[in-house]
Amino acid sequence: MSKLQAALKRVLVGRPMSSGEMEHTLLPKTIALPVFSSDALSSNAYATQEAMIVLALAGTGALQHIVPISLAVAALLAIVIISYRETVRAYPTGGGAYRVSKENLGMYPGLIAAAALLIDYALTVAVSMTAGVDAILSAATSLVPYRVELALFFVILVAVANLRGTKESGILFAIPTYGFILSVFALLITGFVRCAVDCPAAESAGTIIKPASALTFFLILKAFAAGTTALTGVEAIADGVGAFRYPQSKNAAQTLAIMGILSISMFLGISYLAHATGVVYVHGAERTVVAQVAHAIFSGGPAFYVLQIMSAAILLLAANTAFQDFPRISSILAGDHFMPRQFLSRGDRLVFSNGIIILSVAAAFLITAFNADLNRLIQLYLVGVFISFTFSQTGMVLRSRRLKPKGWHRTVVVSGIGGTVTGIVLLVVVITKFTGGAWMVISAIPVLVYLMRSIHKHYGDVQHQLDHPDRRPVDRRAGHQNLVILVTDLEEATAQAVGYSHHVQPRSISAITPDRSLVDGWRTLAPGIEITVLGAGGSVTKRVRRHLKGVRDSIAENDFLTVVVPEILRSRNTIEILRNLGKQRLKAALLRERGVQVLNIPVVKGDIAEGIDLTQEPARNFTVVLVSGVHNATLQAIEYAGTLRPIQLHAVSLGIEESDTSALGDSWLEEHIPHPLEIEAAPFRDIGAALRDYLSSFEADGHERVVTVVIPEFVVPKKRHQILHGQTALIVKRHLLFVRGVVVVSVPYHLD
Amino acid sequence: MALLKRFIEGFTKAPEETRAENLARWISTLEGVTPLSQVAPRQRYRVAGVIQNIRIDPREGRDSIEATIIDGSGRMIVKWLGRSSMLGVGLGKGLVVEGIVGESEGMRVMINPEWNLVPGPEHG
Numbered sequence: 001m002s003k004l005q006a007a008l009k010r011v012l013v014g015r016p017m018s019s020g021e022m023e024h025t026l027l028p029k030t031i032a033l034p035v036f037s038s039d040a041l042s043s044n045a046y047a048t049q050e051a052m053i054v055l056a057l058a059g060t061g062a063l064q065h066i067v068p069i070s071l072a073v074a075a076l077l078a079i080v081i082i083s084y085r086e087t088v089r090a091y092p093t094g095g096g097a098y099r100v101s102k103e104n105l106g107m108y109p110g111l112i113a114a115a116a117l118l119i120d121y122a123l124t125v126a127v128s129m130t131a132g133v134d135a136i137l138s139a140a141t142s143l144v145p146y147r148v149e150l151a152l153f154f155v156i157l158v159a160v161a162n163l164r165g166t167k168e169s170g171i172l173f174a175i176p177t178y179g180f181i182l183s184v185f186a187l188l189i190t191g192f193v194r195c196a197v198d199c200p201a202a203e204s205a206g207t208i209i210k211p212a213s214a215l216t217f218f219l220i221l222k223a224f225a226a227g228t229t230a231l232t233g234v235e236a237i238a239d240g241v242g243a244f245r246y247p248q249s250k251n252a253a254q255t256l257a258i259m260g261i262l263s264i265s266m267f268l269g270i271s272y273l274a275h276a277t278g279v280v281y282v283h284g285a286e287r288t289v290v291a292q293v294a295h296a297i298f299s300g301g302p303a304f305y306v307l308q309i310m311s312a313a314i315l316l317l318a319a320n321t322a323f324q325d326f327p328r329i330s331s332i333l334a335g336d337h338f339m340p341r342q343f344l345s346r347g348d349r350l351v352f353s354n355g356i357i358i359l360s361v362a363a364a365f366l367i368t369a370f371n372a373d374l375n376r377l378i379q380l381y382l383v384g385v386f387i388s389f390t391f392s393q394t395g396m397v398l399r400s401r402r403l404k405p406k407g408w409h410r411t412v413v414v415s416g417i418g419g420t421v422t423g424i425v426l427l428v429v430v431i432t433k434f435t436g437g438a439w440m441v442i443s444a445i446p447v448l449v450y451l452m453r454s455i456h457k458h459y460g461d462v463q464h465q466l467d468h469p470d471r472r473p474v475d476r477r478a479g480h481q482n483l484v485i486l487v488t489d490l491e492e493a494t495a496q497a498v499g500y501s502h503h504v505q506p507r508s509i510s511a512i513t514p515d516r517s518l519v520d521g522w523r524t525l526a527p528g529i530e531i532t533v534l535g536a537g538g539s540v541t542k543r544v545r546r547h548l549k550g551v552r553d554s555i556a557e558n559d560f561l562t563v564v565v566p567e568i569l570r571s572r573n574t575i576e577i578l579r580n581l582g583k584q585r586l587k588a589a590l591l592r593e594r595g596v597q598v599l600n601i602p603v604v605k606g607d608i609a610e611g612i613d614l615t616q617e618p619a620r621n622f623t624v625v626l627v628s629g630v631h632n633a634t635l636q637a638i639e640y641a642g643t644l645r646p647i648q649l650h651a652v653s654l655g656i657e658e659s660d661t662s663a664l665g666d667s668w669l670e671e672h673i674p675h676p677l678e679i680e681a682a683p684f685r686d687i688g689a690a691l692r693d694y695l696s697s698f699e700a701d702g703h704e705r706v707v708t709v710v711i712p713e714f715v716v717p718k719k720r721h722q723i724l725h726g727q728t729a730l731i732v733k734r735h736l737l738f739v740r741g742v743v744v745v746s747v748p749y750h751l752d
Numbered sequence: 753m754a755l756l757k758r759f760i761e762g763f764t765k766a767p768e769e770t771r772a773e774n775l776a777r778w779i780s781t782l783e784g785v786t787p788l789s790q791v792a793p794r795q796r797y798r799v800a801g802v803i804q805n806i807r808i809d810p811r812e813g814r815d816s817i818e819a820t821i822i823d824g825s826g827r828m829i830v831k832w833l834g835r836s837s838m839l840g841v842g843l844g845k846g847l848v849v850e851g852i853v854g855e856s857e858g859m860r861v862m863i864n865p866e867w868n869l870v871p872g873p874e875h876g
Contacts (some may be wrong), residue, residue, distance in 0.1 A: 662842030665808050665817070669836050672810060679806040681843045 028245050029255050030650055031205065034177030036240050037259040038123065039233025041177065042318040044184065044266045045311045046131045047073070047366075048274055049289035051227035052281045058219055059211030060280055065220065070271035073227040074264045076421060080234055081260035083393050083418025085253045086411045087238045090399065092249045096239045097388035104395035104402075108449065111338065113391045115448035117329055119441055120384035124232070124322040125363035127381055129154045130374045131288075132315030138291030139308040148372045152364055154316060159360035162323045163353055176313035181262060183307040188269035192299045195276045202296040204285065205278030222432040228425055229378055230267045232385050234259075235392070236321060239328075273297065282373050319363075327355035337459040338452040342725050345441060379436035386426035387445075393419030460723055462714065465751050466631035473636035479504040481643040482555050483599075485564040486544060487513040487531065488583075490521040493566035493603035494616035496702065498526040500601060500743065501564060503617040504644050508555065512547055514540045525615060540582070541589045552595050560597060560643055562745070563590055567602040572738045591748050592715055597640065599708075599745040602737050608702055618706040620647045622698045625710045626691075627653045627677065630667035633749035637712035638675065640747045644708055651675050654690050655682030687728065688735035700741025708743045709736055715748045775802065775824030778873030782848060788826030791853050791860060798850040799828065799862075802872045805841050810836075821847050828853070828860040830867065846870040 027035060051069055055062045087100060097117060102110025129151045137144050194200060213219065237256050244251040274281075274289050277296045281289050291308060298304040330343035342354050369500060370376045396415035430438055465471055468504040483506045485497050501509050511522060511531040522531045534543040544563070552561055567583055569576045577584060590598050608614060623646035625637050634651075641649050651673070653664060661679050668677045682690035691709075700707040714725040729746065736744050777784065801821025804842040809816050818831045819841055830849050841847070851865030 362826040658842060658844035660842075661806065661844075662838045662840055665806060665838040665841070668808055669810050669838070674811055676807060676811065679808070679843060681804050 006071065014078060017740040027243050029251050029258070030474055031174055032237075032244055032251070032255050033258060034173040035243075036255070036321075037233070038177045038314050038319040039128075039236050039321045040231075040259055040263055041233075041266065042128060042131070042311075042314040043230050043232045044263060044270060045135060045290055045315060046127075046288065046374060046378075047230035047267055048226055048271045049281055049336065050229050050375065051223045051271075052274065052279070053283050053375055054219065054223035054226045056209050056280070056282050057212045057433075058215035060207070060209045062211070062215045062219075063280065064275065065223070066271050067275050069220065069224050069227055069622045070268055072224055073230055073417045073502040074230060074268050077231055077234070077264055077267070077423050078260060078427065079418050080231055080389060081256055082236050083396070083415045084234060085256050086240055086415050087392060087396055088252045088256060090396065090405070090411070091238070092241055096329065096332075097235060097392040098332065100395040101388075101391040104398045105391060109391050109395075111449045111452050112390050112445060114329065114333055114338070114452070115445045116384035116441075117385040118448065119444055120381070120388070121329075122320040122359060122362035122366060123377065123381045123384065125155060125359060126151075126157075126321045126366035126370070127232075127374065127377050128315045128319040128322075129158075129363070130367060130372045130377055132312045132319070133309035133372065134374060135289050135291065135308050135315060138287040139305055141286050144286060148367060151367045151372045154319070155360050155367065156420065157321055158316065158323060159356055162320070162356050165495075173317055174319055176310055179306075180310040180314040181266075183303070183310045184266050184270070186303060187297055187307060188266070188273065190303075191269070191273040191276070191293070191410060194297060195273070198274045198426070198580045199278075200296045200299065202277040202279040202292045204280040204292060205296075207280040209280060209282060218432070221428050224426065225382065225429045225432045226378070228382060228386075228429070230263065231389070232381065233318065233321070235385075235667045236325070239325065240393075249318075262435060282569075292628050322724075323356060324357060326359045330355045333452065337456050339455060341459075342584045376437060379433045379438060380441050381435065381443045382429045383426070383438045384445075386422055386429055389422035390419055390426050390457075393422060401503050433626060447635070448534055455724065458716075458724060462716070464726075464752055466629075466633060466749075468632070471632050473632060473639055480556070480559045482551070482559055482561045483510075483564055484548065484551060484561070485511040485529065485566070486586075487511050487518055487522055487566075488515065489566075489568060490518060490525055491566075491568040491603075492605065492608055492614055493568040493601050495525060496603055496608075497564045497566040497601045498529065498615040499613075499617050499703070500621075500706065501529070502615075503621060506562075506643075510551070512544065514543060535597070541586050544586070544590065548590075548593060548596055550681060560640060561595055562599050562602065564599045565590075567600060567737075569604045569738065572604055577734070577737065590711065591746055594750055597745055597747050599743060600733075600737075601743050604738060604740065607740050612703050614703055616703070618703060618736055620705045621708055622646060622648050622650065622700070622705070623708045623710060624650045624652055624695070626712070627651050627664075628656055628712075628728070629664065630671050630673070633714060633747075635671075635673070636671065636749055637710050637747045640745070641708070644710075644745075646708065649675050651677045651681045652675065652694065654694065655680075655687040662723075688731060691732060691735060692739060695736075698741075700739075702741035706741055706743055710745045710747055713746050713748050715750050717750075717752060772824045773833075774873045775822065778802075778846070779823050780784060780871065782846075782870070785823075788821075788823045788828050788860065790825075791828070791858070793853050793855045796850070796852050798848065799823070799853075800848040800870070801802050801828065803847055804839065806841065806843065816840065819847060821849075824859070828862060829856070830865060831861055831863045833864055840869055844872050846872040 002741065048070065052063060052066055055065055097113040101113040133147055133150045143150065145512055168208055218704065237252055241248050241252045270290060270293065273293045277293055279289055279292045290311065294304045294307045301563060330339055333339040334341055334343040366377060391435065395417045397412050397419060400411040481504060483501045483504060485501060509529055511529050512534055513531060514534045516533050519531055519533065534547055548563065553559060565583065565587055567580060587598050587600060590596055621644060623641040623644055625641045627634050638651060656664065665679065680690060680694055695707055698707045699705060711729050713729045716722055716725060733744055736742050775853050779800060782800050784798050786797045788801060791799060801823040803819045804822050805820045807818040815836060816831060816833045818829055818836050820829050820858055830847060831870055846869065847867060848870055849862055849865040849867045851862045854861045854863060
């Protein structure tokens with residue numbers, strides 16, 4: 001096997017080592033380069049053009065300035081890359097702008113960098129897709145009217161591919177990225193050779209543009225700012241150091257250097273050839289600058305089409321990078337409690353989907369709102385990039401001064417220059433692009449920062465209450481239970497509720513119904529249980545709540561009061577949930593009632609054979625308490641489970657982040673909870689399936705053997721905060737609705 | 753073509769299949785371990801697997817921690833008696849153990865073996 005083959009095999013098959021939290025396999029430089037630099041290299045497909053659009057405002061003559069402006073941009077790119085090499089060395093596990101800023105500058109700069117990054121990823125998708133479509137349109141001009149539709153189509157395509165769960169496959173990136181690099185260099189070499197003799201003219205050469213404005217210093221600055229799009233994507237390597245082969249920092253730094261050299265040569269070369277072939281590009285032209293250059297240099301031959309295909313491919317991949325990174329940064333933020341915990345684990349299919357869906361919606365919105373106009377989208381793009389550059393470089397300076405590692409003087413100088421220059425460019429970008437759209441990003445950042453801060457505060461409050469010893473649940477043993485059965489029909493589920501309730505042997509048991517006509521039937525079904533017809537006035541929910549308040553007042557303060565809600569389902573079709581929407585709402589509303597637990601007994605018609613008397617007590621009641629952490633809400637749920645007279649009480653943790661399981665076990669042991677805890681993996685992060693698997697071992701049939709799943713739930717005072725909690729509970733409840741013989745109890749833990 | 757095939761497989765392959773492959777590949781990097789499918793009771797083995805579930809029993813007199821490991825070929829329970837701390841044992845981690853294999857309720861069990869944790873496979 002040749003060396004290359006061996007490398008390819010290792011890449012394809014993956015080196016059998018864990019890179020910790022990173023999802024990538026450890027990559028050799030040859031593959032890491034395409035994986036991480038597709039974003040940065042692809043920006044060469046449009047950077048020159050963006051600068052030319054600005055220059056063209058001052059007329060055809062001003063276009064000659066593209067070469068010196070490109071030199072300035074290239075110098076900036078070199079500075080940023082040199083200073084990022086310092087970051088890579090300092091943060092061998094990956095030093096994204098958020099992390100570097102938060103660690104060295106404080107929480108708010110960290111959050112600003114994070115907000116800038118999140119916005120940036122949405123823009124990366126929008127910009128790359130639009131530019132990719134432009135490359136396609138340059139080769140197939142008849143499709144021009146479908147620009148927006150095409151861009152949206154590609155967003156959906158990449159989103160679906162990611163939802164399906166593609167990993168960053170090195171090869172997938174390698175082909176188009178190396179293809180793009182090769183085609184561009186083929187273009188540059190052919191171009192230099194041809195131009196040394198006689199430069200071919202681009203199709204737009206000689207077009208005269210009347211100056212719309214004078215060639216002011218401001219315009220030059222603006223053109224420079226537009227050209228700095230060539231810098232986008234540089235941070236990707238710094239983010240992904242952990243994915244490199246050992247020695248990681250060294251390999252990452254080398255890859256950065258290679259990428260820098262490639263990017264600078266490509267950018268300068270394209271700019272030079274655009275100048276030499278006399279491309280005149282005005283906003284809205286059918287063919288991109290690169291396409292025009294290539295068309296002239298390759299005389300429209302097949303090489304032109306190859307380049308266009310490679311450009312489109314690398315741009316689509318650049319968008320894919322954002323799809324990989326957005327969930328990653330979201331999960332880091334969620335881990336630090338700055339984003340809803342649904343983003344926390346990136347492997348969880350559902351969670352992963354959340355990030356992908358949000359990102360695609362944001363990108364699709366941007367594409368539609370800006371009509372897939374690359375030039376207008378790019379106005380928004382650069383602010384976030386330069387905020388994260390400036391913050392992370394400044395953070396590096398402070399870090400070096402504080403920690404004084406070996407060679408810190410050099411870092412201070414390099415990152416100091418980098419931070420200052422990118423800071424200045426940030427100002428230039430903000431000033432020159434403010435009215436063009438940058439204001440939207442600048443106003444969105446504080447909104448996001450505020451949101452993240454509020455989420456953080458909320459989770460902090462919740463944690464405090466969950467751990468507070470004063471809020472410990474009191475010790476309640478079997479018997480301290482009171483049941484109220486809600487009767488809305490007299491079908492199987494209601495009959496089973498009777499049997500189940502008798503089995504629990506509560507202190508008190510009663511029934512309520514909104515429907516007077518059910519009273520006689522009930523008396524035959526459950527002769528021993530008193531039934532009350534709910535007082536008139538208001539919705540069923542209101543009437544139930546009023547009644548429960550009365551019961552609550554009449555029982556001991558520390559007793560549990562459980563509403564038993566039987567629910568008959570006609571089939572296992574999800575549509576049943578919609579058909580029973582009233583009952584779902586009722587359950588949700590009762591959950592918010594203090595001092596009330598909701599016990600749901602769903603029965604699918606046909607699951608119970610004819611002739612079985614469901615009002616008989618089940619012989620065995622297995623109780624399963626779902627545990628996500630050791631805190632007051634869990635303790636309360638365990639106590640609750642004990643009041644149901646279970647034959648066995650299982651505490652089970654399913655599908656929590658694997659890295660948290662060891663700590664969970666330790667807290668369980670420290671807390672001396674007198675029950676065994678089972679920690680189960682949810683393969684492929686499908687909690688519903690894992691739970692169904694787990695429950696199947698009990699062989700519940702609904703009359704002889706019943707499984708009661710006890711779910712601790714948080715109830716927050718502000719309804720809008722509920723989105724930050726209880727999503728898992730919702731999923732679990734949805735999955736359990738159709739499982740035979742399973743009873744589900746929500747034990748709410750009310751937070752202040 | 754092989755590349756294209758692999759690319760398409762990436763979209764179509766069942767996750768269980770990929771998982772078993774990942775496990776097998778990971779196991780092949782560890783030295784001197786016997787596949788779980790080949791262990792027989794009452795003999796000494798060095799085996800390894802990813803921790804797939806854990807059972808902690810803190811009740812007096814029964815205090816123990818159990819970890820079920822899988823290696824793609826089979827499963828085994830590793831049991832530590834009288835232990836009151838996880839010492840880093842967690843889901844998804846690789847566990848290399850050496851000791852006498854026993855049997856309980858049809859499952860292979862190793863009680864209080866020599867053990868150490870290793871990084872688990874990538875996408876296990």
